Amino acid sequence: xxxxxxxxxxxxxxxxxxxxxxxxxxxxxxxxxxxxxxxxxxxxxxxxxxxxxxxxxxxxxxxxxxxxxxxxxxxxxxxxxxxxxxxxxxxxxxxxxxxxxxxxxxxxxxxxxxxxxxxxxxxxxxxxxxxxxxxxxxxxxxxxxxxxxxxxxxxxxxxxxxxxxxxxxxxxxxxxxxxxxxxxxxxxxxxxxxxxxxxxxxxxxxxxxxxxxxxxxxxxxxxxxxxxxxxxxxxxxxxxxxxxxxxxxxxxxxxxxxxxxxxxxxxxxxxxxxxxxxxxxxxxxxxxxxxxxxxxxxxxxxxxxxxxxxxxxxxxxxxxxxxxxxxxxxxxxxxxxxxxxxxxxxxxxxxxxxxxxxxxxxxxxxxxxxxxxxxxxxxxxxxxxxxxxxxxxxxxxxxxxxxxxxxxxxxxxxxxxxxxxxxxxxxxxxxxxxxxxxxxxxxxxxxxxxxxxxxxxxxxxxxxxxxxxxxxxxxxxxxxxxxxxxxxxxxxxxxxxxxxxxxxxxxxxxxxx
Amino acid sequence: xxxxxxxxxxxxxxxxxxxxxxxxxxxxxxxxxxxxxxxxxxxxxxxxxxxxxxxxxxxxxxxxxxxxxxxxxxxxxxxxxxxxxxxxxxxxxxxxxxxxxxxxxxxxxxxxxxxxxxxxxxxxxxxxxxxxxxxxxxxxxxxxxxxxxxxxxxxxxxxxxxxxxxxxxxxxxxxxxxxxxxxxxxxxxxxxxxxxxxxxxxxxxxxxxxxxxxxxxxxxxxxxxxxxxxxxxxxxxxxxxxxxxxxxxxxxxxxxxxxxxxxxxxxxxxxxxxxxxxxxxxxxxxxxxxxxxxxxxxxxxxxxxxxxxxxxxxxxxxxxxxxxxxxxxxxxxxxxxxxxxxxxxxxxxxxxxxxxxxxxxxxxxxxxxxxxxxxxxxxxxxxxxxxxxxxxxxxxxxxxxxxxxxxxxxxxxxxxxxxxxxxxxxxxxxxxxxxxxxxxxxxxxxxxxxxxxxxx
Numbered sequence: 016x017x018x019x020x021x022x023x024x025x026x027x028x029x030x031x032x033x034x035x036x037x038x039x040x041x042x043x044x045x046x047x048x049x050x051x052x053x054x055x056x057x058x059x060x061x062x063x064x065x066x067x068x069x070x071x072x073x074x075x076x077x078x079x080x081x082x083x084x085x086x087x088x089x090x091x092x093x094x095x096x097x098x099x100x101x102x103x104x105x106x107x108x109x110x111x112x113x114x115x116x117x118x119x120x121x122x123x124x125x126x127x128x129x130x131x132x133x134x135x136x137x138x139x140x141x142x143x144x145x146x147x148x149x150x151x152x153x154x155x156x157x158x159x160x161x162x163x164x165x166x167x168x169x170x171x172x173x174x175x176x177x178x179x180x181x182x183x184x185x186x187x188x189x190x191x192x193x194x195x196x197x198x199x200x201x202x203x204x205x206x207x208x209x210x211x212x213x214x215x216x217x218x219x220x221x222x223x224x225x226x227x228x229x230x231x232x233x234x235x236x237x238x239x240x241x242x243x244x245x246x247x248x249x250x251x252x253x254x255x256x257x258x259x260x261x262x263x264x265x266x267x268x269x270x271x272x273x274x275x276x277x278x279x280x281x282x283x284x285x286x287x288x289x290x291x292x293x294x295x296x297x298x299x300x301x302x303x304x305x306x307x308x309x310x311x312x313x314x315x316x317x318x319x320x321x322x323x324x325x326x327x328x329x330x331x332x333x334x335x336x337x338x339x340x341x342x343x344x345x346x347x348x349x350x351x352x353x354x355x356x357x358x359x360x361x362x363x364x365x366x367x368x369x370x371x372x373x374x375x376x377x378x379x380x381x382x383x384x385x386x387x388x389x390x391x392x393x394x395x396x397x398x399x400x401x402x403x404x405x406x407x408x409x410x411x412x413x414x415x416x417x418x419x420x421x422x423x424x425x426x427x428x429x430x431x432x433x434x435x436x437x438x439x440x441x442x443x444x445x446x447x448x449x450x451x452x453x454x455x456x457x458x459x460x461x462x463x464x465x466x467x468x469x470x471x472x473x474x475x476x477x478x479x480x481x482x483x484x485x486x487x488x489x490x491x492x493x494x495x496x497x498x499x500x501x502x503x504x505x506x507x508x509x510x511x512x513x514x515x516x517x518x519x520x521x522x523x524x525x526x527x528x
Numbered sequence: 529x530x531x532x533x534x535x536x537x538x539x540x541x542x543x544x545x546x547x548x549x550x551x552x553x554x555x556x557x558x559x560x561x562x563x564x565x566x567x568x569x570x571x572x573x574x575x576x577x578x579x580x581x582x583x584x585x586x587x588x589x590x591x592x593x594x595x596x597x598x599x600x601x602x603x604x605x606x607x608x609x610x611x612x613x614x615x616x617x618x619x620x621x622x623x624x625x626x627x628x629x630x631x632x633x634x635x636x637x638x639x640x641x642x643x644x645x646x647x648x649x650x651x652x653x654x655x656x657x658x659x660x661x662x663x664x665x666x667x668x669x670x671x672x673x674x675x676x677x678x679x680x681x682x683x684x685x686x687x688x689x690x691x692x693x694x695x696x697x698x699x700x701x702x703x704x705x706x707x708x709x710x711x712x713x714x715x716x717x718x719x720x721x722x723x724x725x726x727x728x729x730x731x732x733x734x735x736x737x738x739x740x741x742x743x744x745x746x747x748x749x750x751x752x753x754x755x756x757x758x759x760x761x762x763x764x765x766x767x768x769x770x771x772x773x774x775x776x777x778x779x780x781x782x783x784x785x786x787x788x789x790x791x792x793x794x795x796x797x798x799x800x801x802x803x804x805x806x807x808x809x810x811x812x813x814x815x816x817x818x819x820x821x822x823x824x825x826x827x828x829x830x831x832x833x834x835x836x837x838x839x840x841x842x843x844x845x846x847x848x849x850x851x852x853x854x855x856x857x858x859x860x861x862x863x864x865x866x867x868x869x870x871x872x873x874x875x876x877x878x879x880x881x882x883x884x885x886x887x888x889x890x891x892x893x894x895x896x897x898x899x900x901x902x903x904x905x906x907x908x909x910x911x912x913x914x915x916x917x918x919x920x921x922x923x924x925x926x927x928x929x930x931x932x933x934x935x936x937x938x939x940x941x942x943x944x945x946x947x948x949x950x951x952x953x954x955x956x957x958x959x960x961x962x963x964x965x966x967x968x969x970x971x972x973x974x975x976x977x978x979x980x981x982x983x984x
Contacts, residue, residue, distance in 0.1 A: 036755070076921070079652055079785045089693070125752060127750075128751065128752045129749065129752075131750045132743060132746050132747045132752075135604065135746045136588065136603060136604055136605035136743065136746065137589060137591045137593070137602075137603030137604045137606070138588050138589020138590065138591060138602075138603035138606065139589050139590050139591075140604065141589065149604060151587075151588060151605075152586065152587060152590035153588055153589070153605055154589075155588050157743075168606060183628060202712075217901050227764075227769065228537065228763050228765075228768060228769050229764065230764070233716065233717075237745065260723070260724070260729065261729060261732065261804060261975025263721075263723070264685070264719060264720050264721060264723070264729055264732065264733065264736075265685075265717075265719045265720075266719050267716060267717050267718050267719035268717075268765045269761075269763070269764025269765070269769050270717070270718075270764040271715070271755040271757070271758055271761035271763060271764040271765050271769075272712065272718075272754060272755045272758075272764075273714070273763070275712070275754050275756075276753055276754075277713055277716050277752070277753070277754040279713055279754075280713065280716060280747070280754075281716060282745070284716070284717055287743075288736075290587065291583075291587055291736065294583050294586045294587050295580075295583045295732065297583075298576075298579035298580070298582055298583050299577055299579060300579055300580070300583070300728060300729070300732070301727045301728055301729065302727050302729040302732075303660060303723040303727060303729060305723070305726075306721075306723045306724070309680075309721075309722075309723035310681030311680050311721075311722045311723065311725070312681070312682070312721030312722035312724070312725070313680070313723050313724035313752060314682065314721070314723070315678060316679075317680050317681070317721055350531035352542075436914070441654065460557055475580050491738045
């Protein structure tokens with residue numbers, strides 16, 4: 016069975032995005048310079064101490080902590096001015112990245128199927144699907160939620176092993192466009208949504224949650240869409256809390272789906288659930304006073320081991336936990352982004368050519384190896400998850416983009432032979448979490464090595480804004496008019512000046528002719 | 529390879545020939561449909577129904593799918609959300625007592641939506657309802673509510689999506705593999721906990737569960753792949769995620785020859801399902817002894833410990849929703865007014881000083897530790913010292929004490945009163961009674977749209 020070992024990132028480096036080199040040749044690449052030489056120290060998560068009586072423990076907490084209410088009160092009062100400029104900037108980058116990923120998601124293998132579903136549930140068109148048709152609010156949330164995650168480009172929050180943005184930004188886009196709200200409200204709402212998911216996920220204590228079979232995006236994701244929607248609607252603290260509770264009462268999705276596309280449907284459905292929660296709470300519909308820590312049926316007990324109510328709200332308003340969200344430069348599994356970072360670093364430093372390579376040894380943590388180390392690469396979804404394939408194709412093509420997982424590329428006999436004869440992937444006991452260790456032995460006897468703890472785009476090494484903008488343009492190729500893509504980038508970069516989110520949606524909805 | 533538990537259940541759901549239901553199962557399916565329509569017609573007694581209608585339209589959008597009791601349709605999603613809420617809104621819908629779960633709100637609405645969309649016949653609709661309900665209650669049996677309930681799981685949102693997906697899957701013609709995927713997609717949405725107890729969000733579980741089944745069935749129809757064994761998977765399957773591994777053998781026990789959904793109970797009176805044994809006892813007492821209300825001294829209601837824990841708090845209910853969970857109000861009305869209907873829990877009725885003082889001065893509740901949830905005893909001490917007692921171990925409407933067809937017709941007419949003309953109500957009753965012979969459901973849906981708003 017696949018399993019995760021949670022890795023707790025040591026926190027972001029605010030402002031580290033400055034000074035990142037621009038992408039070269041219009042393709043995301045890595046350079047030796049852009050990869051920090053020093054590795055951040057990572058802490059491998061372990062099972063929290065056994066709780067003798069989790070219900071009693073939660074009862075004890077219940078008397079002192081009401082995290083659902085505290086989150087609701089905070090988010091309900093949150094204004095654009097309350098958000099530090101550097102956090103706003105980070106959120107803008109995340110929005111840009113998510114929109115880019117969702118545009119590229121038009122190319123996803125199952126996008127047509129989710130579009131058929133979104134059409135079949137009906138309703139007059141009211142919101143834009145990125146690079147796609149307009150749909151009902153629910154349809155747009157479902158389809159944009161899917162597209163954001165469809166081609167393995169969206170964010171990853173490593174401590175909770177959660178893709179957060181697909182559940183937060185699509186419902187926020189739908190509501191903001193439908194109600195013609197402005198960019199400040201949108202940015203504030205997305206900030207609230209991201210922050211709430213990270214915090215609920217933190218309180219959920221991922222290792223305990225994972226041990227029970229739960230897959231984060233469908234469990235904690237709905238809270239983010241609900242918070243973003245409730246923020247846009249301006250709900251008072253009570254209704255905001257009801258929105259969060261209505262999200263929590265839709266928390267679902269387990270690892271029984273691993274290996275099937277339904278694992279991604281969790282994100283899509285989470286976006287839809289968050290939308291439902293916000294819309295229903297807006298009517299005044301009442302819900303649990305504390306869905307997280309309620310004595311009977313509180314999520315921290317049911318999905319975890321009692322959770323950590325204090326951690327959920329610790330530093331609320333002063334510590335912005337959304338900074339721990341990582342972005343992905345390359346369309347590949349989150350677990351092998353460090354491997355790709357290492358490969359590009361080695362290529363840049365040593366001008367590696369496949370013909371001159373004798374062997375490549377890839378070391379991964381057991382967790383990542385279990386998921387990606389032996390993954391077959393005979394299909395596109397499989398190739399995106401395959402450490403051996405990605406190693407081979409990056410060394411050959413010096414690129415890692417969609418054409419690297421195109422059917423004809425996957426079927427290349429030379430590449431296949433190189434991977435099977437030269438590339439070996441194994442567990443390296445010294446590698447933790449998402450880290451990687453790559454050793455390349457050249458035919459001339461030279462040996463090059465790169466070991467690192469986290470990839471480019473990680474919270475500890477955030478992508479620069481120029482990188483994200485370039486990712487946006489690459490994702491848009493053939494899907495959005497280039498002029499519209501540039502105009503959309505400009506609007507997102509100056510979101511606070513945008514008076515009507517429908518203007519942004521208008522740029523993003525029309526497929527390129 | 530031996531098919532797993534999900535595959536076997538899916539194969540049953542996908543391959544049962546339409547109309548191939550034993551007489552008693554077909555009767556039960558008709559009763560569930562009739563009762564669903566009845567409950568929907570009474571949904572205006574629910575405090576939140578109008579707000580929920582606004583929500584359903586906002587989320588799902590306008591469209592042509594019938595909303596029971598409304599001339600304006602909604603999208604398939606919107607209509608499913610709203611019809612499901614309407615069935616459960618007035619707290620008079622079905623209950624599968626062993627798992628403390630309502631089934632019809634999840635199963636019937638998406639079946640109606642697809643049957644209408646695709647112009648299907650009554651036999652297909654009835655078989656889909658039967659199969660959907662059967663799938664839901666069998667998984668509920670497998671989950672073992674005695675474990676899942678105390679942990680905090682509320683089953684309508686957990687088993688309901690799978691049953692609803694089965695109903696949708698049948699109507700859209702899914703094969704066994706697609707049906708298995710539909711179950712997987714439904715199970716990926718299984719959610720809802722008792723943290724919502726005391727709020728109308730417990731009813732949202734039914735509505736959302738219904739819509740989840742619709743999504744699952746429609747997405748599976750596109751060929752979307754899902755877990756090979758959502759029920760029995762060791763890492764996050766339903767039986768381990770929502771229980772302790774459950775009792776998987778119950779899910780397949782005599783599948784196809786024994787119809788568990790025939791055990792679903794229907795409520796003759798409004799009020800939470802756990803109130804029904806005590807209401808039955810109270811009305812038995814009225815029928816047998818006809819105690820004069822003014823001569824009643826004390827009333828003692830005895831129930832099981834868990835029922836007491838959940839309901840004793842509603843001795844002074846605030847509003848209709850709480851009153852429908854209040855033993856004190858329900859039994860007081862039964863004894864004092866010899867009637868308990870939705871009008872009994874309207875705000876004006878609850879404010880009646882006579883009722884308030886009757887409850888405050890005479891009615892009390894206690895635990896009988898030997899009782900199950902299905903038992904209740906009402907003891908009346910008359911002013912002259914006479915004691916009258918009635919014990920019930922199976923409420924009216926349960927398998928042990930079934931509601932008669934006349935009971936259900938009478939409930940239907942009560943619910944329809946003020947919304948449909950007598951002629952239309954009887955017409956609708958007749959169509960549902962013979963639904964499996966209806967090749968065209970046009971008239972059925974037309975009548976569902978005909979009700980007017982009840983005069984205030």
